Amino acid sequence: MAISLTSFLLPICLFISLARTATLTYDFDVAWTHANPDGQYNRPVIGINGQWPIPSIVATKGDQVIVNVKNSLRNESTSLHFHGLYMNGTTHMDGPVAVTQCGILPGSSFTYNFTIDQPGTYWYHSHVRGQYPDGLRGPLIVKDPENPFKGQYDEEVVLTFSDWYHESMPKLMSGFISIANPSGAEPVPQAALVNDTQNLSVKIEPGKTYMFRMINIGAFAAQYVWFEDHTMRIVEVDGIYTEPMDAEMLYVTAAQRYSVLVTAKNDTSSNFAFVGSMDEDLFDVFPDGLNPNVTGWLVYDDTKAKPEAKLIDSFDSQFDDFTLVPYDKESIYSNVDQSITLDMKMDNLNDGANYAFFNDITYVAPKVPTLYTTLSTSANATNPLIYGYNTNPFVLSQNQVVEIILNNDDPGKHPFHLHGHAFQVIARSEEEAGAFDPNNATQIAFAATPIRRDTVLVRPNGHIVLRFQSNNPGIWLFHCHLEWHMASGLAITLIEAPLTLQSQLSGKIPQDHWDVCKAGDVPVVGNAAGNTVDVLDLTGENKSPGELPAGFTGRGIVALVFSCLSAFVGMAVIGWYGLKPIEKKTK
Amino acid sequence: MPNVFAVPVFFICFRECLECSIIVSVLLAFLKQTLGPKHDAAAHKRLVRQVWAGVGLGVLICLIICAGVIGTFYTAGKNAFEKAENIWEGVFALIASIIITIMGAALLRVSKLRDKWRNKIRKVLDDKDTSKPVGGHFKRWSEKYAMFILPFITVLREGIEAVLFIAGVGIGLPATSIPLAAICGLGAGALIGYLIYKGGNKTSLQIFLVASTCFLYLVAAGLFSKGVWNLEQDAWVKLAGEGAAEAGAGPGSYDIRKSVWHVNFGSPLEDGSGGWGIFNSLFGWQNSATYGSVISYNLYWVAVIAGFVYLGGKERKEVVSDTPEDLSETSSSHAELAGKKTSEEGHVVESNIREIRA
Numbered sequence: 001m002a003i004s005l006t007s008f009l010l011p012i013c014l015f016i017s018l019a020r021t022a023t024l025t026y027d028f029d030v031a032w033t034h035a036n037p038d039g040q041y042n043r044p045v046i047g048i049n050g051q052w053p054i055p056s057i058v059a060t061k062g063d064q065v066i067v068n069v070k071n072s073l074r075n076e077s078t079s080l081h082f083h084g085l086y087m088n089g090t091t092h093m094d095g096p097v098a099v100t101q102c103g104i105l106p107g108s109s110f111t112y113n114f115t116i117d118q119p120g121t122y123w124y125h126s127h128v129r130g131q132y133p134d135g136l137r138g139p140l141i142v143k144d145p146e147n148p149f150k151g152q153y154d155e156e157v158v159l160t161f162s163d164w165y166h167e168s169m170p171k172l173m174s175g176f177i178s179i180a181n182p183s184g185a186e187p188v189p190q191a192a193l194v195n196d197t198q199n200l201s202v203k204i205e206p207g208k209t210y211m212f213r214m215i216n217i218g219a220f221a222a223q224y225v226w227f228e229d230h231t232m233r234i235v236e237v238d239g240i241y242t243e244p245m246d247a248e249m250l251y252v253t254a255a256q257r258y259s260v261l262v263t264a265k266n267d268t269s270s271n272f273a274f275v276g277s278m279d280e281d282l283f284d285v286f287p288d289g290l291n292p293n294v295t296g297w298l299v300y301d302d303t304k305a306k307p308e309a310k311l312i313d314s315f316d317s318q319f320d321d322f323t324l325v326p327y328d329k330e331s332i333y334s335n336v337d338q339s340i341t342l343d344m345k346m347d348n349l350n351d352g353a354n355y356a357f358f359n360d361i362t363y364v365a366p367k368v369p370t371l372y373t374t375l376s377t378s379a380n381a382t383n384p385l386i387y388g389y390n391t392n393p394f395v396l397s398q399n400q401v402v403e404i405i406l407n408n409d410d411p412g413k414h415p416f417h418l419h420g421h422a423f424q425v426i427a428r429s430e431e432e433a434g435a436f437d438p439n440n441a442t443q444i445a446f447a448a449t450p451i452r453r454d455t456v457l458v459r460p461n462g463h464i465v466l467r468f469q470s471n472n473p474g475i476w477l478f479h480c481h482l483e484w485h486m487a488s489g490l491a492i493t494l495i496e497a498p499l500t501l502q503s504q505l506s507g508k509i510p511q512d513h514w515d516v517c518k519a520g521d522v523p524v525v526g527n528a529a530g531n532t533v534d535v536l537d538l539t540g541e542n543k544s545p546g547e548l549p550a551g552f553t554g555r556g557i558v559a560l561v562f563s564c565l566s567a568f569v570g571m572a573v574i575g576w577y578g579l580k581p582i583e584k585k586t587k
Numbered sequence: 588m589p590n591v592f593a594v595p596v597f598f599i600c601f602r603e604c605l606e607c608s609i610i611v612s613v614l615l616a617f618l619k620q621t622l623g624p625k626h627d628a629a630a631h632k633r634l635v636r637q638v639w640a641g642v643g644l645g646v647l648i649c650l651i652i653c654a655g656v657i658g659t660f661y662t663a664g665k666n667a668f669e670k671a672e673n674i675w676e677g678v679f680a681l682i683a684s685i686i687i688t689i690m691g692a693a694l695l696r697v698s699k700l701r702d703k704w705r706n707k708i709r710k711v712l713d714d715k716d717t718s719k720p721v722g723g724h725f726k727r728w729s730e731k732y733a734m735f736i737l738p739f740i741t742v743l744r745e746g747i748e749a750v751l752f753i754a755g756v757g758i759g760l761p762a763t764s765i766p767l768a769a770i771c772g773l774g775a776g777a778l779i780g781y782l783i784y785k786g787g788n789k790t791s792l793q794i795f796l797v798a799s800t801c802f803l804y805l806v807a808a809g810l811f812s813k814g815v816w817n818l819e820q821d822a823w824v825k826l827a828g829e830g831a832a833e834a835g836a837g838p839g840s841y842d843i844r845k846s847v848w849h850v851n852f853g854s855p856l857e858d859g860s861g862g863w864g865i866f867n868s869l870f871g872w873q874n875s876a877t878y879g880s881v882i883s884y885n886l887y888w889v890a891v892i893a894g895f896v897y898l899g900g901k902e903r904k905e906v907v908s909d910t911p912e913d914l915s916e917t918s919s920s921h922a923e924l925a926g927k928k929t930s931e932e933g934h935v936v937e938s939n940i941r942e943i944r945a
Contacts, residue, residue, distance in 0.1 A: 182839025183830035285829070348838035548838050549849070556848025559881045566888035567808065567870075571801040577895040578695040578797035 021062040026055075028080075030136065031072035038191035038198055041166040045135035046073065046126070053196035054138040056158065057082075061119045061144050067112040069104060076170075077103030077520070080112060081127035082140055083255060084239050084454050086420055090114040091371060091474025091501065092509055094419055096127040098365035099493065100475055102517035102524075103128055110512055119144030120239030121213040121257040123160075130173045130487050133165060133219035141213060142239075148327055149235050149244075153211040153261050157202060161214065161252060161276040161294070163189035163221035169483075176484055177353045184346055184354030185284035186484040189221055192278050192294035200296035201306070202274075209263045211235070214252060219483040221278035222253040222413065222457070224315050227298065228272045232260035234324065238453035240422055241327035247319035251279070253415035255455040255481040268300040273309040282413060282482075322428050324451040332450050333424060333467045337400035343435070344490065345409040349545040355488045356480070362489030362544045363479070364390035366528035369517075371475045374498045375506055376525040377535050381498035386535045388528025390544050391493045396470040398497035404466045404478065407435040408458045414485065417455040420476035420496070421468045424450040429462035436463040455481055473497035473504060489544065592771075593764035594865045596753050599806070600772025601779075602799050603749040608780020609796065610741050611642055618734070637734040645742025653750045657765065673824060677817030683751040684811040688891065690748060691803045692898065695796060752806065804891055809871025812884035816871075819845060819879045841875040849875040 033047035048054040059065055071078050081095030093114045097103040104110045125137035139158050165172060165187065172187045194200045204210065212232075216223055226232075226249040233244045236259035250258055278292040295309045342358045349355050355362040366373070366388045374381045387393035396402055404423070408414060426446050427436065437443055458464045479491030517524045526532035529541035552560070618634055753765065783795070823842040824831045834840035836854035843849075853874040855867030866872040873880055 179843065180826045180828070181830055182827050183833050185830060350843060352839075352843045354839070548843065551850050552848050556876070559847045559876065563881060563884050566885045567805060570804060570808070570888040570891050573892045573895045574695075574801050574804060575797050577692075577899050578800060579793060580899060 021064070022060065023064040023066065024057075024059055025066045025068070026057060027068045027070075028054075029070045029072055030078050032074075035135070035196075037193050037196050038164055040191065043166055044168060046078075046131070047135060048138075052135055053160075054136065056139040056141060057124060058141045058143070059116050061142055061146075062115070062117060063142075064113070064115045068109065069112065070109045071104045071106050074106045076131065077105050077128055078131065078136065079104055079110070079127050080124055080136075081419075082112070082114070082122065082124045083417070084118075084120070084122035084257070084422075085114070085116060085140075086118060086422075086472055087114055087474065088117070088472050089504060091420065091472075091476070092505060092513060094474070094476075096419070096477050097129075098369050099477055100369060100371045101513055102369060102520055102522045104516050105519045108516045108519050110516055111510065113510075116142050118142060118239055119147065120236055120241075121158075121215060121259050122239060123215050123217055123255075123257070125217065130169045130483055133163075133483055134169045137162075137217045139213070139215055139217075148241055149211070149261070152209060154208040156211045156213060158195075159200075159202075159212050159214045159296075160193075160195055160217045161223045161225065162193045162196065162216070163218040163278060164191040164193050165219070166190045173484075173487055177355075177488055179352030182348055182352060182354055183284075184356075184488065186220060186282070186482070188283045188285060188287060188290065189219070189278070190290065192221070192223065192276055192292060194276055194294050194296045198294050201299045201302070202296060203302070204264045204298045204300050206264050206266050206268050206300060209261055211259055211261050213257065213259045214250070215257045216252045216254050218254045220254060221282060221292075222251060222415070223276040223278055224318060225250045225252055225258075225274070225276050226317075227262055227274040228310060230262050230265075230272060230274075230298065232258075232262055234319070235259050235261055237321060237324060237451065238422060238455060240452045242451065243325040243327055243329075245319075245324060248317045249315065249319060251315075251318040251321075251457070253413075253455060253457050253481070254483075255415060255417055256453070262298075264298070265300070269304070271300055271302075271304055271306050272298045273307055274298060275309045277315075279413070321451060321453070321456075322425060325447075325449050326452050329449045330424075330452065331448055332426065332446055333401040333469065335401055336403040336467065338396060338470075339403040339405065340394055341405045341407070341436075342492065343407045343409060344414075346412075346488075348548060350548050351545040353488075353545075355544065356485045356490035358392055358490065358492050361390060361392045363392055363491035363493075364489065364542045364544050366391050367530045367540070367542055368523050368526055368528060370493055370495065370528075371501075371505075372517075372524045373527055374475065374495060374501055375509070376532070377527065378502070379499075380535045381495070381502060383536075384495070385538070386527040387493060387495060388538060388541045390489075390542060391528060392491065393493045393495055395498065396494055396496040398470055398473060398500055400470045402468055402470050405436045405463065406458055406466070407463045408461060409435075411460045413457060413460060414490070415455050415457050415481045416464070416478065417481045418466070418468070418476060418478045418494075420472050420474050420494075422452045422454045423456075423466040423468040424452050425456050425464065426450055426467050427463070427465040428456070429459060429464070431459045431462055433459075433462045436465055470496050473501040475501075593768045595806075595869060596765050596768040597772040597775075598802070598869065599749055599752045600769045601776045602772075602802060603745045603752075604773045604776025605779055605799060606776075607642070607738075607742050607745045608777050609783060611638065611738055612780055612783060614638055614734075614738060634734040637732060638738050641735040641737065641739035642742050645739045645746065649743060649746025649750070652747065653753070653769075656750055656754060671821070673817045673821030677814045677821065679754060680810045680814030680817060683754065684807045684814060684887075686751060687748055687803065687807045687810075688887075688894075690744065691800060691807065692895070695800055752810075806869055808884055808887045808891070809867070809869060811887045812871040812880045813867070813873075815883040816873055816877060816880035819877050836874060842877070845877040845879065847876045847878055847881050 028048045029050075030046060030048055031050070032044050033050060033052050034042055035045045035047075035052045036042040045052045057065065057067075067080065069078070069080060077097065079095050079097050079101060082093075087094045090113070092100050093112045094100045095112070101110070119142045122140040122142065123137060124140045125132040139160055141156075141158060167187075175181065176184075176187060191198070214225060232247045232250065234242055234247055234250075235244055236242060236257075238257050244261070247260070250260070252258060274296050276294045276296075280286060280292055293309065297306045299306070344356065344358050346354055346356050349362070368376075370387055370391060370393070373387055377386055380386050382395055384393045384395045403426075404418075406416060427443060429436070429443065433443075456464060456466065473496055476494045476496060477491055478494060479486050514524060523530040527535040527538060527541075529538045531537050531540070615635065615638060618631060618638070753769070819842070826842070827839065830839050837851050840854075841849055851874070853863045853866075853872070855863050855873065863872065863874070871880075871884060
């Protein structure tokens with residue numbers, strides 16, 4: 001019998017292609033340990049396998065990654081989110097608690113299993129309320145054999161930038177969302193770190209070009225980053241390759257990434273400092289003794305001195321990422337199928353605390369994780385009502401161009417992040433520009449090839465316009481990546497192609513996902529209130545505290561009327577006493 | 588306008604000066620009646636001069652105290668207790684309110700003073716005739732100069748009431764707004780008092796006294812409530828820190844757990860220069876009322892009502908000395924004074940004044 005060539009060659013080809021992609025398995029035992037990265041204070045931190053900083057995940061494009069998480073924290077649930085990965089077909093591995101999974105309780109285990117098809121610089125972190133700044137965050141690098149800049153650099157160096165708090169997050173969080181903090185003043189960090197330490201030395205060889213993969217893994221502070229006397233050439237942002245552009249100084253918000261090429265000088269006569277400087281505009285108060293800067297050095301010759309970082313006059317040379325052009329020159333999505341306008345503000349509710357709102361709704365996690373609601377409600381899954389009021393849900397149809405217009409009615413800078421996608425940054429206004437006005441000619445002069453990324457800054461009292469394609473069925477959060485604001489409710493839920501999601505994932509959720517829900521007594525079927533019988537009945541859903549009364553309540557009117565009454569009666573008695581004749585008893 | 592003329596201060600000075608001028612006018616009229624042209628002209632003249640001397644010195648000392656208190660308050664004081672501003676305001680308002688409450692009722696019984704005065708004058712006249720010392724040195728001196736001491740003490744008392752009031756309601760007002768308002772108030776009070784003395788049959792003095800006393804207690808009730816409110820506000824500011832100051836009159840400027848009502852407008856602190864500040868000074872209005880401020884306001888009135896009812900009840904049981912002249916002090920149904928009909932208003936003070944003119 002003749003064996004056909006194709007049936008012989010095909011398995012060989014398959015074998016070759018399989019050999020190029022790997023399966024990486026990580027076993028992470030998440031537990032408390034101690035660390036003192038700024039040399040000022042030894043504090044408990046969340047480490048992995050007894051070490052902190054936690055290990056980096058390094059993969060190659062096309063790899064399958066398996067992360068087995070065991071929670072040994074004893075007092076907190078946990079989860080992991082792989083920031084920037086689209087999780088195509090694996091939305092249940094995305095990580096946010098109450099959105100795509102239940103929290104992994106102490107003692108429980110959970111496996112994340114996904115394939116990475118996108119190269120670039122990413123990071124992974126806890127997606128339990130307010131947890132990751134206690135240490136559970138680290139780099140996730142995806143190497144690319146077909147990197148367009150392959151020949152242009154000699155070595156890669158990962159630099160993480162972060163703010164750092166001495167107090168632990170649960171305590172800071174309870175002080176932040178509290179009646180005693182009515183203005184919502186965010187806690188100010190105590191230090192800035194590079195690679196979770198300070199005074200880092202990076203050995204540099206003359207003449208070589210280095211690609212620095214820079215990630216802001218902080219909770220709150222954006223950082224200005226610059227290398228003294230060296231220019232940075234931007235080649236990638238948030239996993240999207242860009243046309244190379246030179247920059248003297250970068251502004252990196254929390255959760256953003258930049259890959260830059262830096263060419264070393266040809267002589268080794270001196271070393272050069274590089275600086276991460278926290279943006280103090282974000283800080284409500286500026287405590288004495290706070291050093292907002294962290295310094296590192298490009299060390300050409302370690303026998304030479306490491307000079308102090310030079311003071312600079314201003315941050316005006318910061319690079320505007322809006323001017324970047326994606327390397328693939330993808331053109332702007334000009335026909336919008338669905339447009340979502342989000343007006344954000346910060347305000348107080350009737351518990352006295354300060355919350356954040358999109359369209360007057362502050363995010364509160366539902367009783368049933370949103371993904372499980374989609375999977376258990378068949379045809380009703382396309383009805384946004386079933387997902388609850390405070391999850392702020394928007395249902396997207398598949399393969400549409402979706403536009404998000406975000407109007408920032410707050411005098412603060414905010415970095416917004418979309419799970420599951422990179423979006424085109426169509427417009428970003430200056431400060432104080434107000435809401436987006438589609439009739440304003442200057443505001444709609446969009447670029448032909450706008451930059452794409454997954455975390456973008458909106459300026460104080462300004463607006464941004466973002467567009468993406470809904471080609472990734474899943475449940476995706478869109479939220480502010482300042483951890484304080486995530487906790488105070490600045491998030492919406494996008495339910496993208498729920499019916500397709502049902503056909504993709506029904507019956508395919510691994511058992512350990514259900515097990516962690518069971519361990520926490522979390523319902524996994526029904527609408528946001530756990531109602532399986534009538535999914536339009538949301539009685540019992542999780543809601544935010546109520547609004548402050550708009551003026552006089554019944555109680556107030558009664559009090560005012562009663563007080564006026566007492567005054568009148570009092571005056572009548574005075575009148576009686578004053579006018580009454582002074583009688584005498586005569587005897 | 589609000590920065591040079593504080594309306595609450597005007598009203599307070601007006602009222603206090605009015606009280607003084609009424610008492611002085613009654614005193615002068617009384618002297619004229621008892622020591623009038625038919626009697627000892629020299630004694631009359633001397634005593635009248637004493638009255639004016641007492642008034643004058645009382646006014647002078649009041650002005651000095653007033654200037655001193657307010658001056659230190661606004662220069663040194665305000666900085667010294669900025670941190671504890673709410674506590675100072677609160678405690679001061681409470682004390683001022685209590686003192687004024689106790690003192691304020693006295694004016695309604697002006698007529699009762701006349702007995703005391705009559706006895707004192709008798710002693711003065713007797714003392715003049717005999718050379719025997721009546722009691723000790725001071726006692727003799729005080730009896731001799733009773734007509735000086737009486738108005739002096741009255742003016743001093745009313746003046747200190749005014750100072751307490753002004754400090755209580757004026758703490759939040761700019762210092763420049765007080766002098767002009769005070770002077771106008773004093774002037775207006777003196778003028779009205781003089782007019783009452785002259786044209787008494789047109790106005791019912793006692794009704795006027797009742798009205799001004801009602802006003803006084805209204806302000807004192809507001810002060811009491813404000814005092815409690817200030818103390819609660821101090822606790823809130825200590826809890827919320829910077830956030831409370833930043834919030835102006837909106838959410839965050841008050842403790843929602845203790846709130847009875849809150850409206851974002853009408854704050855005496857933020858919009859104090861307008862009508863709301865006056866509303867606050869006169870009636871204790873707050874845009875953000877607490878259980879404490881509302882309950883204390885009502886309890887104050889309950890206490891005042893109880894107090895007046897008690898006083899009224901007590902009087903009913905009193906036995907007053909029954910000399911024939913005293914019968915003239917009864918109400919319209921007892922027109923004992925020969926040939927004199929009591930007026931339509933029916934009160935003895937009017938009839939006294941009318942006597943003099945008759």
